[in-house]
Amino acid sequence: MTAGSIVLVRHGRTAYNAAMRLQGQVDIDLDEVGQWQAETSAKVLTEIIAPTRILTSDLNRAIATARTIGACYGVEPIIDKRVRERSFGPWEGMTGEEISARWPEEFAAWRGGSEPTTVGIELKRDVAERMCAVILENAAQMADSETLMVVSHGAAISCAIAGLLGQDATSWRGVAGMSNVHWSRLARNTSPGAEPAWRLEQHNVGPSVVYGKKAWENGPADVFVAL
Template sequence: MTAGTVVLLRHARTAYNASLRLQGQIDIPLDEVGRWQATEGGAALASSHRATRVVSSDLGRALDTAAAYADALGGVPVTTDARLRERAFGEWEGLTGEEISAGWPEEYVAWRRGADPVGAGAETKTAVAARTAAAVQEHADDLPDDATLVVVSHGAAISLAVTALLGLDAATWRGLVGMHNVHWSHLHRAGEGAVPAWRLVAHNVGAGYPLDQWQAGPDWNLEPGAKSV
């Protein structure tokens, strides 16, 4: 018995997202645009996927995004699982790319090529893929075949979980584009005995806004300096 559908939803925007700071496991709240994204994106997801169960990372930005989706479904309960947290980046957390590059130039270049950071205390991609994929599979296995599991997590964590669920090597395979805030991946369980056990149906799907409008928030169409009423 395993849920037939799994949807992995990335959290809404934070001030660190807006300023291009590496969040990792720092517990940053949603900003104003992020709260709007959570509401709009949650409603869009609810129109296409109605969860049997909603499970979220226990970090606030994910949990608040999950709550917005749950509200769009009429108030379904949300459970948390710390295994769905973002990848930990050690000393790099809270820094911009420029700051990381200045302090760890060789490690930064290697990271941008896809290697694991060395010397900063970051989790390996393999470790993150293992914990996130195990959490997703465990929650899916607890549901009937016609169920939909919605998992609310983080950008790197989701990419690595999907990679592992597709049976690919998380340490070397980089075939998924990074996800925008409140966008989701949709996986469907494959047939009995199929390898891999999951198939990727869609990736980086959102509420349908042009990306510049989505990132700007509800005031995207106002003149500079104007305020919404």
């Protein structure tokens, strides 16, 4: 027995997102735009997805997003630190320019898809392992008619998708990044003996398709102008 589908949701915008600072495991709150994004996406989600269990990272930006969404369903999110963002060690809180100035070779390698060697930066395969472990652990406790929702972070979600699709998270770059409070949906592969066990049905879906990417990222003022 296992859940029939898994929905991975990225948290709302923070001040670090707006300033293009690498967040990692820095525990920063949603900003006003991020809360608006969570509320707006929650309304859309209730029209198309009905999760019976919501799992969330223990970082505040994810908890606030999960609670906003969960309130629409009457579901209290379960907090688990295993779905928190990838650790970027000493790079956290810095802009790309700041990182490049201090670690030029490693930053260039990272931007090219390689793993940085700076102490304290978590390996993608380790992120995929912890993410998949807790996701599958929770999914196994659910019926095949049920949906598990996981509110997490951009890098962590990419690693989880790679792991659930049977790919090597270290080298596989088969999906683009996630917008704030957008989601990806995986369905259990029910064909006998089929591999992998999960298939990706949707990726980076959300209200930006209606509002436009710039208006979604910058918040209500730009949305109202755009409309």
